[in-house]
Amino acid sequence: MNAPKFKRDEKVRFRFPRKDTIEEHVGVIFVVDAYGTMEQGEEPSYDIRIPEEHALYKHVRESWVIGKEE
Numbered sequence: 001m002n003a004p005k006f007k008r009d010e011k012v013r014f015r016f017p018r019k020d021t022i023e024e025h026v027g028v029i030f031v032v033d034a035y036g037t038m039e040q041g042e043e044p045s046y047d048i049r050i051p052e053e054h055a056l057y058k059h060v061r062e063s064w065v066i067g068k069e070e
Contacts, residue, residue, distance in 0.1 A: 004032050004044040005062060013066040014048060016057055025050055026069050027057065 006012055006029055013026050031047035037059045044062045049055070 001035065001041070001043065004034050004046075006032070006046065006065060006068070008032055011069040012046075012048065013069050014046075014057070014060055015064045015066065016060060024066075025057070027051075027055075030056065033059070 008029050008031070010029050011026065012029060013024065015022050015024050017023075025048075027048040027050040029046050030049045033045045033047075035041060036043060037045050039059060040061065046060045046062070046065065048057045048060050050057070
């Protein structure tokens with residue numbers, strides 16, 4: 001497994017699956033799970049906050065992160 005590409009407090013754009021659709025969001029990395037999670041250990045994952053929505057997206061796979069935002 002590779003080292004995580006993103007760091008805590010970085011602002012990123014990411015995709016998140018919901019039922020029959022995939023939503024796209026911008027948020028701030030809150031937690032870096034360098035070795036994945038219990039559900040999957042293939043790639044790093046992140047917990048990402050969206051402060052304006054008071055939302056926390058947990059276990060966002062690194063492959064779902066599109067990239068950094070300015």
